[in-house]
Amino acid sequence: MTENMSAAPQPSADRPEFPEGYGLPETTEGLLTWPEVEARLGAAKHYWLASVRPDGRPHSVPRWGVWLDGRFYYDGAPTTRHVRNVEANPYVTLTLESGTQVVIVDGLSAATRADPDGLGARLAAAFAKYHDDDYRPAADAWSGADGGGLRVIMPERVLAWTSFPTDCTRFRF
Template identity: 40%
Template sequence: MEPEPPTNATRERPHTESSYGIPEDEDGLLPWEFVATRLREHRTVWLSTTRPDGTPHARPVWGVFVDGTFYCGGGERTWWVRNLATNPAAVVHGESGDEVVIVEGTANRIDDGTGNPGLVDRLNAAYREKYGIEHGTPFFAIRPERVLAWHDYPDDATRWTFA
């Protein structure tokens, strides 16, 4: 369980125009566990990357949420893997438009867990548990820089920003 975000996170309301009706007070902000649970449970998420020509690219992918980071992997010839090689900016969005979790971050390639012994083994174990298969490598770690979430919009719209 990951009941709290990393200590470098600030939780607040998203900033947008007033016509959306997002409350200004902090009553009803979602707990981090809402985000962690959805990312652990979503079988498929949408991953958005940017092509070398600057146009957007979105694909459904499988992934696991381990130690506060979303990990996914793909073949070397997939467009999204090639896109991340030139621009590591990524957005992950669950399938639901009602129980929303949007993770914005930077993808880092993980080939062998260098610097984190056993990481690839733990990721493959998480894949086996969730999907019944091992993934292998490469994995991509998408560490949150900004997360938006809600399930009773606009009343519980919540944003986490990571330092």
């Protein structure tokens, strides 16, 4: 995948499908907005990434990354378990740490790269939230032929809530 991806689509919002008895409202009143969910994705420092091993067993790993332009960018060596998993099966789930301020992103992970004068500069600026942890990638960190291990998750579906079940919201892309 190259840096010339089109702008991320804006999602539609509705209620998720939960089993009867969960108390999900029957109307769309009180749904979360995409800008407020995106703000939480952007502000987060720690994320959990779940992938599937080639033998079908799940794998979950904490990740650092940035939400930018409607996508999640992170990097990792091609030899790591999660990168080997997504090379075989690109479907992933990304979540925030909280079990009450919930954001669950289902999507596809793909290798990509970033030109230092464009996306690379914007990614390096976004990764500033990790400077206190001594992680300071330069704008050219992801510009090589292998993209420096840069990956992008393109969301297909996002579930979010802050006050279960009243504001449970599903976003579809």
